[in-house]
Amino acid sequence: MTILAMDQGTTSSRALVFRDDLTVQATAQHEFPQHFPRSGWVEHEPGDIWTSSAGTARAAIEKAGAPRIDAIGITNQRETVVIWDRNTGEPIHRAIVWQDRRTAEICDRLRDEGVEDQVTDTTGLLLDPYFSATKIGWLLNHVDGARDRARAGELAFGTIDSFLIWKLTGGRSHVTDATNASRTLLYDIRKGEWSDDMCRLFGVPRELLPEVRDSADDFGTTRADLFGREIPILGVAGDQQAATVGQACFQPGMMKSTYGTGCFALLNTGDQAVRSQNRLLTTIAYRLDGKTTYALEGSIFIAGAVVQWLRDGLKLIREAKETQALSEQADDSQQVVMVPAFTGLGAPHWSPNARGAVFGLTRNTGPAEFARAALESVGFQTRDLLEAMRADWPQAGDAVLRVDGGMTASEPAMQFLSDILGAPVDRPKNTETTAQGAAWLAGYRAGLCPAPDEYARAWQLDRRFEPAMSDKDRDRRYSAWQRAVQAVLSV
């Protein structure tokens, strides 16, 4: 058995070929351009998303020695919006990316109208430009004739999974999975169907929307000319949900946190859709065999990106991997605190207009202290998420955090994370958790991969980080962080 996983991310498209024991046989990756037409706007060219995805899929298959691919799993950057013409397949505009803040005012206006509670009750989400619905509304209002064409059923909306499936199947399937649907602000996560109320509220005609399937399901077959024959697409999940599956967080109380550009922590809450009192998101972790498993999610917008800023903005390092060595030279007597609110603060604060700050500077502060403060900011933000999760759902108290993503290679960053959480942090051997999750979903549907329990038993630990900081230091350091965040929020 061979499975192809396509991982369409915010900055690059990747493809991985998995053997039947779900080990990686070959990978290919391609970065594509980001467009920033105005401050706070972020767009992708749908053509770039498609060609980089198809191109890396072909390259990975070739590198693997052109095996027969039995199934495809897709995982993707979530919330990003594409609208295209059903007849020609032509997008009507560039994709509006999840990071884009252009609809902040629309969200404010709706909040002032007092509808946020109803939105959260139905969708589990908050009124924030992060999610898809206001971006769809923006496109329908700003592209000539789009609203009328949408009402007439001429247009299709999709998150990136839907768009890729449409392209892969030559326009035969307009579908998505429950995890991606749960990020649109249009999906009733408890009833498991598109919500007419939300469609009305955000002005989105139902005719635009794809059909929603389980995460392991039949999503159609690829055009024969793409990979030499028709291949079934059998697994789909948003990237953070795919990582939750890849980390085998199948039991309530299990939690994973992925450190990429941002950081996304998901806590499995089983069949309970826990309503957060602390501005976390309630989301669908996966839907298997018709059964929905929910999660509480905390999203931090800047994690690995703070290291990019040290490199590209401050030019303190040439390569990201230098951060660790530099941070180890930091003077312990200085308590520099960095709040990297470059694009506002995400959960649990949700303050799109907050901006970053550095506290505790002295005349001796230099690059090493900046590097350490940058790495520590990721730990502090994760602790904020965990505090909120514990407050929302007391069972979260005993959860061990499973981590993945580029930043987890940094031993000091992971040690600090464990120290500041006061809890163990588990780093798995498998570092391709997101793609593996998508591959497992496809393999499970095909009857080629083991059931969740058996898959979970195969999960292997690389290293467990145990807290080594005294309670007193932990409290003192975390209080300093909380004061810094309050200062940022009050400017």
Ligand code: G3P
């Ligand atoms: O919600 C946004 C998230 O899915 C993006 O993930 O890895 O593409 O930055 P990533």
